[in-house]
Amino acid sequence: MEEPREARFWRFEEDFGISLLIAKLGTGWTPAAPDGDADDVRALRDDACLLLDSRLPAEALRTVWRAAAGGQDPGPDVPGRLRRIAEAAEYRIAREAVVLASDDTFPDGTPPVVTVDEQAMRKAVCAEVRAVSHRLAGPDVGAALERVAAEADADLGFRLFLRVVKETPVAVTMERYDRYRTIGEAFGYPGRLVHDGLDVCWPRFDDVSVRRRFDWDFGFSLLAGRFHGDLWQHSYTVDEGIRGVVFDYPGPVPGSSAYALLQDTLRLSRSPMSDDVLSALWSGATGYGYDPRDEGAGARQWLRRVADVCAGRLREIDPEFTIGAPSPGDPEERDAVLRELREIAPVLTRAVHDSPWYGATTSPWFERSNTVVPALEQVVDQVDPDLGFRLLLRCVRAYDVPVTDEQYARWTALGDRFGYGREHVADLADPHAER
Secondary structure: OEEEEEOHHHOOOOOOHHHHHHHHHOOOOOOOOOOOOHHHHHHHHHHHHHHHHHOOOHHHHHHHHHHHOOOOOOOOOHHHHHHHHHHHHHHHHHHHOOOOOOHHHOOOOOOOEEEEEHHHHHHHHHHHHHHHHHHOOOOOHHHHHHHHHHHHOHHHHHHHHHHHHHHOOOEEOHHHHHHHHHHHHHOOOOHHHHHOOOEEOOOOOOOOOHHHHOOOOOHHHHHHHHOOOOHHHHOOOHHHHHHHHHOOOOOOOOOHHHHHHHHHHHHHHOOOOOHHHHHHHHHHHOOOOOOHHHHOOOHHHHHHHHHHHHHHHHHHHOOOOOOOOOOOOOHHHHHHHHHHHHHHHHHHHHHHHOOOOOOOOOOHHHHHHHHHHHHHHHHHHHHOHHHHHHHHHHHHHHOOOOOOHHHHHHHHHHHHHHOOOOOOOHHHHOOOOOO
């Protein structure tokens, strides 16, 4: 039966509840008021009550706790320990008079909701437990975890299973990791809950198969998005903006974000494009945001600065890594990208021309509008159609260029051929989406 549940990422950035408590405190917990804010306390209370209400045998609960705690035995009276946790949480909630479900709890809006099919999720979680049960800490651990998922709650069972897998530890394939993420997304978990602490058998960052693991934009086009306009200056420095693209988020192969950006910057810096055209390309893609020339740096100096940050990150993963020649761009889709660019060129040029003083009779944007499309054409024709297409998408976002249904369908298909992730083009279908 399907039921709506509040998405967990609304309140948490990582693990929470009993699974987090076991990881942090092991057997050292005492019946004092739990730490954390009201959301942490509520999650802890709810998990403890789920386990108590399931009436699972004390020995099964002890087996799961011990495995999740890395072998530390909580003792035979786990139900008593859970009751004390629940009582301490209830006392904390009552003492602070926390109203957990009122509208006032959400000053920024209604919390997002996921629809969970509990029976289907129980089957999915139990299947993953069975797949690695022979590699867990003991022969009874898998069976006990399955009982938690099947008789208490699939969400709680999955979090405890992840905690056991991380503590054992069990090395998981990338395919299994993806299944874990899919289950986590169905529960509305924060992105790092599955990822952090999991021993994944990753391929190397320069493996040709890794690009599809980016959910959205990446490389030089993503870097341009980080420096759009002038609002970025209130959030981070230039170096922090580069590192925000270089360092990885859950999902892609470690180092692949840095490697993708490095490849883009090397292709551009070693291309026949002039410094003036490279500067026009960067300025257009950023909506005339951060300009390296303000710090006395030319276009290729800026590209070298970015490349050095990328190389530093990759040497953290492989100390022997050296910068070599970039892999050649794939020319196969050049004509297709040029067709799309030339079709939207008049609309894009007009959007740049009218930004940001629509209706003005004079503006520096009038002259700028004539440089963006030619710079993009040079990238597509002389550097890499893939990079050129990503920069075209970035400019469409930067200037809120309207996209027809026909263009969106073709761009989605073209993105699929380039190996883009599921969200890379998707937001262009919604004219109200944040870009």
